[in-house]
Amino acid sequence: MYVVIVGAGEVGSAIADSLAGSHDVAVVDIDGDRVEELMYDIDVLGVTGDGAELETLREAGIADADILIASTNDDETNLVTCGTALTISDAFTISRVKEAKFLRTWERSAGAFGVNHMVATNLLTAETVTRVVGLPAAQDVETFSDGVVQMAEFEIRTGSPVADQTVATADRYESLTFAAILRGDGDAEEVVIPRGDTTIRAGDEVVVIGSPESVRSFAADIAPEVNGVKNVVVVGGSDVGYHTARLLQDRGLKPRLVEQDPVRARELAEELDGTTVLESDATDREFLERERIGDVDVVVAALDNDEKNLLACLLAKRLGADRAVAVVDTGEYVPLFEAVGVDVAVNPREATAEEITRFTRERQAENVAIIESDRAEVLEIEVGDDSVLAGRPIREAVADLPDGVVVGAITRDGELVIPRGDTVVEVGDHVVVFVGRESLDAATAAL
Structure with missing residues (x-):
């Protein structure tokens, strides 16, 4: 092509x-x-x-x-x-x-x-933020098979209940597959395909695939201090902030949105009937204390300035907010933000690049999620007659797949099938697989 x-x-x-x-x-x-x-x-x-x-x-x-x-x-x-x-x-x-x-x-x-196809960066960024807010312990979240299957990426913090456990010990969920462990930083990061005796370490990022219920249970276990999100504050009435608040209220939440400009605040109040709009400076400590920012589950910083977003997040965390998500326009700042205390940094340009790349690859797959700036992908593929999986137990079929491929979930007639070694994959099944970048072309051809 x-x-x-x-x-x-x-x-x-x-x-x-x-x-x-x-x-x-x-x-x-x-x-x-x-x-x-x-x-x-x-x-x-x-x-x-x-x-x-x-x-x-x-x-x-x-x-x-x-x-x-x-x-x-x-x-x-x-x-x-x-x-x-x-x-x-x-x-x-x-x-x-x-x-x-x-x-x-x-x-x-x-x-x-x-x-023929359009990607709106601000809306896409808000959708990315909203998915992360919906599963607050996650670094990344994607859905497959019309919502029957969910993929999520979690950082294992020091002190997490699963830190230093083997995958076999941590795997106590009926419909969850440990698809991969991302270990290390930057160019030194390696993709580990987990086995039963693989030890999960603090600092690892774990990719899991399964039913939304099992993914939420795993999230609750690895980060028990993070409960269901109810109290969300969006800082900044930018286009991203507006769409984030709108999507959150569409999900049944009642967010608060802080906007300093009185004209913009009035516009937002008229357009967001399920959001409480507050006209103030989100870096004003007295205002944040009055608004009980320490009781907030998630603060989303969506100002038009990276430095102000960082300040708003760190101040909110210092006052007791559970988690902070920042929109970071400069890609190089993402690791810095996350290193100094921001829980998740969302870069609009990276999200846009991944979405466009994903769309070009969906010409070969039903759905695609890109992991860690293209280090790996999660693909949803409908099994055809010529697939190496067709009519074979997974244990037998994986011998004909390249290294770095993990079958994470199967849906059949809209129902979730838990993949086990003796599970026979049928033509017409939708299979969600984790694939390392080096194996992508070979895996796609085989599947």
Whole structure:
């Protein structure tokens, strides 16, 4: 597959890095130095120029492209790029936009703006935050098979009840599979496929797959101090803050939203009928004490400034808030935020890159979740006649799968089937599997 990516910023570069190993990729950007740097780091074709211009797209080979991804920092440029591409190409167009207003227009008319698929960064970020808030001990949460199966990633803290236990001892859940353990930091991080005698260590990040009930039970056991979330405060009436509050109230919660600007606060109060909007500075200690921030289950910082988000989170935690989730616009800051006390840092650009990458891969799978910036994936695949799993017990079939593949769950006619060694997989089953990055192409072909 040939993919043309317009925009070599954080989002475009992450998508290119993810796709270049298995597809032919061209990257277009007006910054020649950035293009040259990307060509040096990744095996891609680089083109310097304005991706919204016809001649630049011609130079990138748009006529032969299967997919065009417009991922610059400007919404209008991305929309024009997609429309321009369609004048000389049959490529499937994907546009990144920040504002949900473009998404609402696009949803009303298929193919509006010349876009086949649209990803709204602010809304996507709010959805990511909301999933994490819904399972407060988790670092990441995704659902599969229409909500029958859930995947979650948890950090095992020092003192956690499962720290220093073997997987066999920790595995006391009827419908849960320990799919992987992520151990170490940064480039030194390794993906460990757990066996019964594998010891779970403090500092590990554990990926589990199973029924939502079992995942919640596991979350309660590893972090017993984190109970069901009822009291949520959203700091900042940005577009992300607005969508976060709206999604939380849609789930039956009654969040509070703190916004300093009186005009914006009034607008939010009119639009969010299930949210209490407070006009104040969320870094004002006296205000936070009056609002009993120490009793809050989760504080979400969604201001338009990373440093203010960090300050708001740390102040809320210092006053007693159980957990803090911060929206962090600068990707390099994510590990810093989490190192100094923020429980989960959500980077909109990373979430967008993963969502676009996920969509390109869903052309081969029913659903995809990307783990730890593409170190691994969780795939949902419908089993066909030619799958190595079809009509075979899992214990026998795994011998024909590459290393680093774990069958996490099976759904059959909408019902969860717990995967065991003697479970026979049937044609038409939906199988949720964990796959390490090195095994992805081989595993997808076999499955």
